[in-house]
Amino acid sequence: MNEYLKSYFPVADIISNTFGNCCEVVVHDLTSPESSVVYVANGNITNRRIGQSFDHLVRQVLLNKKFKNDSVSNYYFEGPNGSHIKSSSALIREPDGNVVGMICINIATNLFEDLKSFIDTFLSTEKDSIFLQEEEVQPDIMSVIDSIIAKTIGAYDPQGLSRKKSVEIVKFLDEKGIFLVKGAIDKVASLLGVSKVTIYSYLDEAKGKR
Incomplete structure (x- = not known):
């Protein structure tokens, strides 16, 4: 594992603790694509485990039209048992600029679906293609x-x-x-x-x- 990524483990914990049981944070080591997951805070949202590989990096992050400044916020994917996951991801660079990892914040939105007035804003998505040509x-x-x-x-x-x-x-x-x-x-x-x-x-x- 790239040692630089360890500095992001406390960041993952504090984000997950702030948002509670509905929030999961995953740190990936992109220098080891086949076993990129190196840290998981509250892995109950997507059942992420250390040693697994990334799933959404290319399709939902790098090829997303909203990807700017090494990050993209508020894209959706389907989690275990059809759960709805709202996610934001950012690349991690070493001081020399090399991309070595990614941190992903995954929030289960099912808990909010009864809050209709809030959901209209919280779950709004664009209907046109989000992927880059x-x-x-x-x-x-x-x-x-x-x-x-x-x-x-x-x-x-x-x-x-x-x-x-x-x-x-x-x-x-x-x-x-x-x-x-x-x-x-x-x-x-x-x-x-x-x-x-x-x-x-x-x-x-x-x-x-x-």
């Missing part, structure tokens, strides 16, 4: 995504990878939304030392189409 992805966001790809594949020797493990790596990256970004398949193919056609075949196999 490929040409709108900022260079800095691309560097984060490139780092996730490199860190995911970099732990292995491409020449020594079995097809099964290669399929697992491609499936992981696909599930995390990496291939929503233009050029990601080319980068993965290059790092694995295979062609784009092979990556597509891995994707088909991962999805049970072969």
Whole structure:
């Protein structure tokens, strides 16, 4: 784990304690994408556990039109048993500017759904697409995504990878939304030392189409 992230653990605790049982705070280490969760304060909201990977980083955070100044606030996703989760996330940078992690605040909103007058404001969302088009992805966001790809594949020797493990790596990256970004398949193919056609075949196999 990146030691710099430990300074955010008390921050996670104080936020969770302030908002109570409806609030969960998760700290991710993005230098270890496959086991990015390194700290959880009140993990009962999404059942997050240390050692798990991120779920919403690419789709809901980095590709969100509201993502500015390394953060995005008030996006929604569905939690366990259909619960409604309101979330805000921010990237964590070391003093030299390198992105090493992310802190996420998750609030279960089901408790507020009987408060109709409050909910009209609290749960308001935009109906148009919140996702960036490929040409709108900022260079800095691309560097984060490139780092996730490199860190995911970099732990292995491409020449020594079995097809099964290669399929697992491609499936992981696909599930995390990496291939929503233009050029990601080319980068993965290059790092694995295979062609784009092979990556597509891995994707088909991962999805049970072969």
